[in-house]
Amino acid sequence: MSLVLENISAYFGDKRIFEKLSLTIEPGEIITVMGASGSGKTTLLSAVAGDMPNPLYSVGKVILNGRDVSIMRPELRRIGRLFQDDLLFPHLTVGENLLFGVERGLKAERMAMMKTALQRLELEGFEDRPPHTLSGGQRSRVALMRALLAKPDAMLLDEPFSKLDHELRATIRDYTYTHLRERKIPTLLVTHDFEDVPKGGRVIHV
């Protein structure tokens, strides 16, 4: 699995945000994009995910495992995403949140995947809890696991650790990177904190 960006440019109306960005992310590799705020880091992630909010738009190719996904609707691209906020759906329980992205299959199989995920999260018994009763760290982990259960072919991280307090940050970061590498998911990380850069990882400045 690899994620290839070919000559991606983004515009706001006729104003250019960045131009002709090309990049290959190998399976399990985490590439960090850094830049001042307003430099278009988040815009780059939106361009890859394919949900640029109007009047932003982008051109260029996004190739995932050899197929050109840039002509596809965002929900068909199989690209997972994590944000600054955990964005767990407030009207669903923890279990329902995890199930939300699990693909088609027998009900028993889907439920089993969800239960296994809860075990790995060490959150057994939290299935029917509403998300707001969880701690910040637990919520971040559930958000990560929810994204992974959808079996994404690539992952986009939009400063997902920036709202966590200092001690939690390192733990959640290691937890996230371990899971992503284990599944060989090519990952694009946006941050303004050098500590987030994985050891020996490539860094790109925009």
Add this chain to the structure above:
Amino acid sequence: MIATIKKTAMSAPLVLLFVIPLIASLAFALSGTLDAKNWQSLFAHPQLWPALELSIFTGLTSVAVSLLLALFLIAGLYHSPWWPRLSAQVGAMLAVPHVAMAIGLSFLIMPSGILARILAVLTSWTTPPHWITNHDPYGLSLIAALVLKETPFLMWALISILNREDVSHSFFGQRAVGLSLGHGQTSIWLRIYLPQLLPKLVWPLLAVFVYAATVVDMAIVIGPTQPPTLAVVVWADINDAQVLNNARGAVGAWFLTLVIALTAVFFWTTIKLILSKREWLTWPPASKDLLRPSGTFSKAKIFTLGFFYIVIAITQVILSLAPLWPFPKLWPDTLNLIAWARVWDNPSALITSLAVGFSTTVTALLLVVGWMETQPPSRDRFVTVLSATALGVPALLLALGQYRAFLQLGLTGTAFGLFLAHLIPVTAYMFLVLVGPYRSFDPRWWASASGLLTSLPRFFWTIKLPLLKAPVLAASAIGFAVSFGQYVPAQLITAGRYSTLPMEAVTLTSGTNRPLTAAFTLMLMAPPLLAFIAAAFLSKSRWSSK
């Protein structure tokens, strides 16, 4: 201590002019309800059950259709570049009084109406078709008229929820998450937005249902006749010359209210039960996104909805100028100003409506702003509940109690009585519209301004009011439109001494003078619309011209 008493005393205007008359009206509505004789004569009424069926049917159907239409329209346009413009268009539709829309629609669909004339071109009819469109026995044309008005109202309710900063921020993020988990637009609407929106829509939906199931003026104009809806049956009783029938009408109004309340509770419980089967919320992403909300489709529909309003307005203009307009012709033989000359000769209804509209809007604004400036937010709840009650209780019931209370005080048939009867719904609406924006006014403005300016009044006029300009103007336009739409309370309170535009318009629809009816309908539509346009124009920010 003295400061607290002083502050509390500042609530007097709103209490005297709104709270007390409202509570008195509700209390007086109760009298005579415990007399078994009245109930016996109500249940002996031959039209009671069929009329009740019609009321429930028209009420439920119009709410269901309006909600579906509103959701489809909103789903297609949310997060689209059209979104900011949408609320202005919806507001304009909201401003047109209900009864004016009913009259306009009836002119469109009646056997000799515009629709039949257009069809006549294709079918070469020479006489009007034998349609039973207006006053059809199932109330379908009443439902159509209600849908034309309630869809924009529910859209407005949805827009104001979706435009709240916290909601739009969290929905924006949740949408991105939904997409990244493989769910398409439809799925995101059904499984993420809707379950969070529906609980917030309870009150608007209830208001729409109560209104639709108990409306009097629209049902007289376009609703079924043999039997009519229960609201019309009750209304006839209340206006009857016989005291016994008046008493039957009063318990009839209560009966209607109770049945409506039970129906609403029943349906809400059913919906909640269906929603509590939560499995569908986590169904896997569909391989194909059926029923995808489409911006183009929604734009076409909102255009159609707006088109109805425009066609109805234009038809009224032509009709008001056309004394003779034989059937299959698409354009009248002659145009003249006879109808308008009659209005010009006797403009009392227009003047009364304008005077009541302006005076109640200004008074209500002073009452509401006065309350917000002098009372602590903890007291808002009481007024909010009262306002919601004033708008949630069927107008029929409230107006009846009001009539009885005003009769005791010698206020019926007086200008002040007329003013007060309009002031109650206007204040209720304006309070509900303003309480949110007014109370969420950022206190840091005062903190940062108090160092620069010296006095509280100066802060109010130079900072607070300009920043709250848009909601204040919008609330005023709504208040004015609400005042123009009052038929039931006006008819009861004036006791024949005054006449307002909705009263005249409803009376005219039972006659045959179409040009005059059209002229009155136009006068009913135009001022609220102009008030709305003025509010939209004036609330433009200083910097939005670029």
